[in-house]
Amino acid sequence: MIKLRYSKRLFKRSSWSMASAGGGHGNVAGGVTGGGEIEWEVRPGGMLVQKRDAGRAEEVILVRVSTGFSWHDVSIGATRTFGELKVMLSVVTGLEPREQRLLFKGKEREDTDHLHMVGVSNKDKVLLLEDPALKDMKLRAARAVAAQAVQSPRQPFIKV
Numbered sequence: 001m002i003k004l005r006y007s008k009r010l011f012k013r014s015s016w017s018m019a020s021a022g023g024g025h026g027n028v029a030g031g032v033t034g035g036g037e038i039e040w041e042v043r044p045g046g047m048l049v050q051k052r053d054a055g056r057a058e059e060v061i062l063v064r065v066s067t068g069f070s071w072h073d074v075s076i077g078a079t080r081t082f083g084e085l086k087v088m089l090s091v092v093t094g095l096e097p098r099e100q101r102l103l104f105k106g107k108e109r110e111d112t113d114h115l116h117m118v119g120v121s122n123k124d125k126v127l128l129l130e131d132p133a134l135k136d137m138k139l140r141a142a143r144a145v146a147a148q149a150v151q152s153p154r155q156p157f158i159k160v
Contacts (some may be wrong), residue, residue, distance in 0.1 A: 044079075044114045061115070061122040065089060065102075068129075076115070083111030089128060099134045103127040 039051035059078040063085065064071055072092050076085055086097035093100075102109050104118060104126050120126070 044117055061120065061124075063115075063120060064123060064125045065128050066125055067093065068127075078116045078120075080115055081111060082109045082113050082115065082118075085115070085126070086111065093128070095128075095130060099131050101129040101131055103129065 040048055041051045042048055060075055061078045063074050063076060065074055065085075072089070074085065074088055074092070076088060082102050083097065086100045086102065089095070089100060090097050097111075104120060104124070109118060
C-alpha cells in the first residue's frame with residue numbers, strides 16, 4: 001500500500017467543499033482519509049489504483065470443476081488464483097496441486113493467474129486434468145514394483 005499526500009487545492013470537488021462547509025458527510029470520500037491522504041494499491045495486473053474500501057467483503061463465486069467423469073462445485077473468492085483453486089481441489093480429488101492441470105476456455109492456466117483477470121465468473125466451468133507426465137511416472141513406478149515382486153524368489157516358510 002502506498003500513501004500519497006495531496007493538497008486540497010489539487011483535488012477539489014463540490015462534495016468536499018460542501019463537507020467543509022458543514023453540508024456534507026465529512027472528509028472521507030472515495031479512499032480519502034481524514035488526514036488528507038489517498039491510499040493506493042497495486043492490482044494483480046500491475047495497475048496502480050485507488051484502494052478499495054476495506055469493509056467490503058470479497059465476492060464469492062461458484063466454479064464447476066469437471067474431471068471428465070465427475071464434477072465438483074467449489075465456492076471460491078473471485079480474486080483468488082488458480083493455484084489456490086488447485087489446493088482446494090486437492091482435498092476433494094486426492095490429486096496433489098502439482099499433479100493437476102486446470103483448463104479454462106481451452107487454455108491451461110498458470111498457478112499465478114487470478115480468476116477474475118482471466119474472466120472466470122459465477123457458475124463457469126473449469127476442466128481438471130491429471131498431469132500426463134506425472135501419471136506416466138506413477139504407472140512406471142507401479143509396474144516396477146510389480147515386476148520386482150514377481151522376480152523375487154519365494155522361500156517357503158516351513159522347511160520339512
